[in-house]
Amino acid sequence: MAKNKSAFVCNDCGADYSKWQGQCSECGQWNTVVEVRLGAAKKNNASFKGYAGGGQSKVAKLNEIKLDELPRFSSGMDEFDRVLGGGFVPGSVVLIGGHPGAGKSTLLLQTLCALAETQAALYVTGEESPQQVALRAQRLKLPMDKLDLLSATNVEEIIYQAEQLQPKLLVVDSIQVMHLEGISSAPGSVSQVRESAAALTRYAKQSGAVLILVGHVTKDGTLAGPKVLEHIIDCSIMIEGSHDSRFRTLRGHKNRFGAVNELGVFAMGELGLKEVSNPSAIFLQRSEQVSSGSIVMVVWEGTRPLLVEIQSLVDDSSFGNPRRVAVGLEQNRLNMLLAVLHKHGGLMLGDQDVFVNAVGGVKIVETSADLALILALVSSFRDRALPRDLVVFGELGLAGEIRPVPSGLERLKEAAKHGFTEAIIPAANAPREPVAGLKIKAVKSLSEALAAIE
Known part of the structure; x- marks a missing residue:
């Protein structure tokens, strides 16, 4: 029987160690180093596909790379498109985080219900029941007859259903509750979050679908989970706003396809988030x-x-x-x-x-x-x-x-x-x-x- 290998990874910064220690020497935090069990490595490395989803690699000169304009499509909201850098890029991965009640699920449900009228879209809910999502859509008076909804937390099942439906836009809410069958640790752990995000990212790169991951935040407002999660994705967005204010700001912290630190302003009302075209006013x-x-x-x-x-x-x-x-x-x-x-x-x-x-x-x-x-x-x-x-x-x-x-x-x-x-x-x-x-x-x-x- 093959011996199970394990590593010790910091929950905050993602640094790994050969043995457990109380304090992470990279970020200085205490009691954040946890054990991660590693699966057996595959012998056939030719079939390995990384986060970018590529198969057989080919060396090319830099000047031979085609610089075609990225084929974007609009989210239906100008403020959202501004933060994204001009709209969604096929095959890109977007991570949206924010405090509970900030409006993450509301914004994504509004976007998907509108885009589902013209193209295939799949909303995967892992924290809420389908009835709760449907009630929110009904309360916001959104079109409900085109959007596909899936209640699942198994990544293999999500990818299988996505391969059957071939959606252009896929939302996973949230990445902290997803899990893979081959990993024994609990959902939300370092290994589950990292490998689940990697598997979903590979699917998005190979299929050309836009993948949006919803992420939790810690008490200090930063994204929860290993830092490698932020390196995998293409765009990181945070929804900010206090509970006593009706305004929400959408700020980009990382964007491979647009400007960083872009700001979008929304107003929370009875019918969901409404974009503010003139924030200065x-x-x-x-x-x-x-x-x-x-x-x-x-x-x-x-x-x-x-x-x-x-x-x-x-x-x-x-x-x-x-x-x-x-x-x-x-x-x-x-x-x-x-x-x-x-x-x-x-x-x-x-x-x-x-x-x-x-x-x-x-x-x-x-x-x-x-x-x-x-x-x-x-x-x-x-x-x-x-x-x-x-x-x-x-x-x-x-x-x-x-x-x-x-x-x-x-x-x-x-x-x-x-x-x-x-x-x-x-x-x-x-x-x-x-x-x-x-x-x-x-x-x-x-x-x-x-x-x-x-």
């Missing part, structure tokens, strides 16, 4: 009362500018250790900007509680928000309101200099389109020709920026 729903600590900035999300209001509150601290709270922005960057403001702006906030918030629940990851955040803090500290028609963007360096940001002209045009008349921007982003209806103040340093709002 949502995040600019400001109150009529002019208050201090509020300012509008222009951030760049994927391939388009987005106007977002940022609010700050600076108040005397009642404790010896002042609080620093950032919602929608990076905490460490806030601390760094406070140090720059003290060093080069002459404003000491060491004894003040500082709270900053990006309105609308949007998460800002780029550095163009630095200048707007600094001016909002100064406005709140001095209790002096800034003009409502003022827009600001720019990166702040540790020496107090204002650095340029990409796509400055497109940001200014977006601000002018929404009625803003003043702008404070980096000097290097000053346009060669004036922007209609916009008075531009170009600054080189933090002192010049503070003088511009006096």
